Amino acid sequence: MRERREYSVLGLVQGVGFRPFVHRLATKLALVGDVRNAAGRVEINVEGEPDQLDAFGRALRDEAPPASRVEHVSQRIASPTDARDFRIRESDDDASADVFVLPDLATCDDCRRELFDPADRRFGYAFSSCTYCGPRLTIVDDVPYDRARTAMARFEMCGACRREYEDVGDRRFHAEPIACAECGPRLTLRDRAWAEVASRDPIFDAATRLFAGEIGAIKGLGGYHLACVATSDTAVATLRARKHRDDKPFAVMVADVAAAAAQCHVSPAEEALLVSSRAPIVLLRRKEGSTFAPRVAPGNPNVGVVLAYTPLHHALLAACGRTPLVMTSGNLSDEPIAHDDEDAASRLAELCDFFLVHDRPIRVRCDDSVTRVVAGAELPIRRSRGYAPQPITLRSRAAAPILAAGPQLKATFALARGPYAFISHHIGDLDELATVRAYATAIQHYERMLRLRPELIVHDLHPDYASTRYALTRAHEQGLPVIGVQHHHAHVASCLADNEHDGPVLGVAFDGTGYGHDGAIWGGELLLGDARAVQRFAHLRYVGMPGGDRAIVEPRRMAIAYLLDSGLDPAVIWPDLGREGELLAQVARRPSLSPLTSSVGRLYDAVAAILGVRERVTFEGQAAMELEWLAASAANEELPAYPFDLERDASGTWVLDMRRCIRAIVAERAHREHASISLRFHLTIVEAIRAVVAEARREHGIDATALSGGVFANALLLERAVRTLSLDGVTVLRHRRVCPNDGGIALGQLAVAMAQGS
Numbered sequence: 001m002r003e004r005r006e007y008s009v010l011g012l013v014q015g016v017g018f019r020p021f022v023h024r025l026a027t028k029l030a031l032v033g034d035v036r037n038a039a040g041r042v043e044i045n046v047e048g049e050p051d052q053l054d055a056f057g058r059a060l061r062d063e064a065p066p067a068s069r070v071e072h073v074s075q076r077i078a079s080p081t082d083a084r085d086f087r088i089r090e091s092d093d094d095a096s097a098d099v100f101v102l103p104d105l106a107t108c109d110d111c112r113r114e115l116f117d118p119a120d121r122r123f124g125y126a127f128s129s130c131t132y133c134g135p136r137l138t139i140v141d142d143v144p145y146d147r148a149r150t151a152m153a154r155f156e157m158c159g160a161c162r163r164e165y166e167d168v169g170d171r172r173f174h175a176e177p178i179a180c181a182e183c184g185p186r187l188t189l190r191d192r193a194w195a196e197v198a199s200r201d202p203i204f205d206a207a208t209r210l211f212a213g214e215i216g217a218i219k220g221l222g223g224y225h226l227a228c229v230a231t232s233d234t235a236v237a238t239l240r241a242r243k244h245r246d247d248k249p250f251a252v253m254v255a256d257v258a259a260a261a262a263q264c265h266v267s268p269a270e271e272a273l274l275v276s277s278r279a280p281i282v283l284l285r286r287k288e289g290s291t292f293a294p295r296v297a298p299g300n301p302n303v304g305v306v307l308a309y310t311p312l313h314h315a316l317l318a319a320c321g322r323t324p325l326v327m328t329s330g331n332l333s334d335e336p337i338a339h340d341d342e343d344a345a346s347r348l349a350e351l352c353d354f355f356l357v358h359d360r361p362i363r364v365r366c367d368d369s370v371t372r373v374v375a376g377a378e379l380p381i382r383r384s385r386g387y388a389p390q391p392i393t394l395r396s397r398a399a400a401p402i403l404a405a406g407p408q409l410k411a412t413f414a415l416a417r418g419p420y421a422f423i424s425h426h427i428g429d430l431d432e433l434a435t436v437r438a439y440a441t442a443i444q445h446y447e448r449m450l451r452l453r454p455e456l457i458v459h460d461l462h463p464d465y466a467s468t469r470y471a472l473t474r475a476h477e478q479g480l481p482v483i484g485v486q487h488h489h490a491h492v493a494s495c496l497a498d499n500e501h502d503g504p505v506l507g508v509a510f511d512g513t514g515y516g517h518d519g520a521i522w523g524g525e526l527l528l529g530d531a532r533a534v535q536r537f538a539h540l541r542y543v544g545m546p547g548g549d550r551a552i553v554e555p556r557r558m559a560i561a562y563l564l565d566s567g568l569d570p571a572v573i574w575p576d577l578g579r580e581g582e583l584l585a586q587v588a589r590r591p592s593l594s595p596l597t598s599s600v601g602r603l604y605d606a607v608a609a610i611l612g613v614r615e616r617v618t619f620e621g622q623a624a625m626e627l628e629w630l631a632a633s634a635a636n637e638e639l640p641a642y643p644f645d646l647e648r649d650a651s652g653t654w655v656l657d658m659r660r661c662i663r664a665i666v667a668e669r670a671h672r673e674h675a676s677i678s679l680r681f682h683l684t685i686v687e688a689i690r691a692v693v694a695e696a697r698r699e700h701g702i703d704a705t706a707l708s709g710g711v712f713a714n715a716l717l718l719e720r721a722v723r724t725l726s727l728d729g730v731t732v733l734r735h736r737r738v739c740p741n742d743g744g745i746a747l748g749q750l751a752v753a754m755a756q757g758s
């Protein structure tokens, strides 16, 4: 007896070959009917024998294409029609509930094979893609996902491409961005004045110029990169000078895992990240004898490595004889990455010697993602291309759409619909007007793409964050309610959401800066509670930041503040400081010039300066990072922690007092190895957490902890904390899917708003 079933499949099912898969499956099982993309779901009608229909239903989930993710399948029985074959129908324009857009997918193995196969018609073609790979987020104008609504709309398919597009048996069946040299995007080589340079083979000529030591501006998926040969110290030095970037590490692109393993240690977990379709920059430990120029990542035992992830990159690296290339964002430091040709032509002209560009527009500016493996699991550091806008599923549901405006630094925003949190790509620090504009534009684009109008806006409590101002202005204009969430509460809620854990926990939020309820600069917070509410259970003892924000750039100022607080004369460290030292000491004693902070980031700065590791920084977190490398080089792994005190203040809040630790470090610095001192300092932070966790357990019976905040991007600290606390029988939550730093704040804001709403 023939039957008709109607399926609706929800999840990441558009732009990943889902309809062709359904077509092949239905044809194999001799079923008739049709399949079409609706907004955020695929709708399928199939008719045939019940046995075959059952097999179809099972295979829908079990055999779905690798890049897809089926969230939910609903099924309905209906009466048979007179359908005679199985068809793929055009997308439904009606935009309703659940819309997903896929992240960009790194070039798949088949496409890469074709690229290097002289017999293939796409041999050497830089914009090849298929159902399983290629650009997605960065070319999408609107949904449903169809070629006409992408940056590919301007390229009319040639006969050969169209045949593949229409052939059910082909890997490119209904692959929206497909193209070939006949009909698709083209490469051009341009000089720094943007004039086209005649070239029969732009990739080969670009490689030649890179080898001559030149800097190239190369248009990629989500923006321009600046590239140079990574093994040439002169080329790397030139790039640093032009980009005004002194020490911040550059990422290096290599051809494949073998090329990465020739330079760095690559564990199986790291390899899995490198070769994943997300293709992030993975922080790897450099091997002895690595040929990367030292200036790629000065003084850094690690280096960020990314595999070629577009055919253009594969072809370029092949033309360079597999020589690794520095691939860093095309911008002057602190500006947003250039993605629009006109903008690139003007902003990058001074930075590069030539441009390698193409005529496919970039719709969403999207930096490379950065990630690392810590204690056996992924710890994302910058979640952007390849990750965004893949949603994170939450345990609660948003009753109405919510926008979380995010933080000021490392900004992302997030949108919630139902149980999904869509976290944006990395926008950057909202200090420059250009970045704030990019932020507002991206919010608009995501709302259109996701067919979502926020009915509630969540923001940080800091009144001067550009994201807070955006939230308040917009809420005022549109008459929307707002919720302000304390920065470190958002960090803790983010870690809970990341782990799908409801709490209560002792949330450990250690970072550089966050606006506290008492107006002080928080950043060493141990908060008891859950996503809905927390109480400040303990915090690092307040010290002044001499000269306010200047103390962030000059760790020595924090050292002086800590030395004075510990009853020591800064002259024990800097005997020649003279007048400057007196002035700084005066500033440190004046509350109006030295705002109070409980920031663990600033404590790291102070220790780094006391040990002579760094007295001035050129990028945020630099001193702490160098202290981590120093600790990692320590020979003796089993050292005791330094002493510290944990006492209640008048209000009953626990205060972590590190003055004895500072005095011990000062006493040892002249005769002990600084690597061991740094390691002992890290262990002291772990012991301090452990002491507070013990109090929380004793007083409240809470034996779970969530570690969040930028300080936990420190692999050594996170590893030690996880190990030590787990041995105590404490459940330790750490980040795995979103960033511990402020890149994860927007998710936390959403989680708090949703918890307070329910």
Ligand code: ZN
Residues within 6 Å of the ligand: 107, 108, 109, 110, 111, 112, 129, 130, 131, 132, 133, 134
């Ligand atoms: Zn492919």
Ligand code: ZN
Residues within 6 Å of the ligand: 157, 158, 159, 160, 161, 162, 179, 180, 181, 182, 183, 184
């Ligand atoms: Zn073609």
Ligand code: FE
Residues within 6 Å of the ligand: 487, 491, 511, 512, 513, 514, 709, 710, 741, 742
């Ligand atoms: Fe933070």
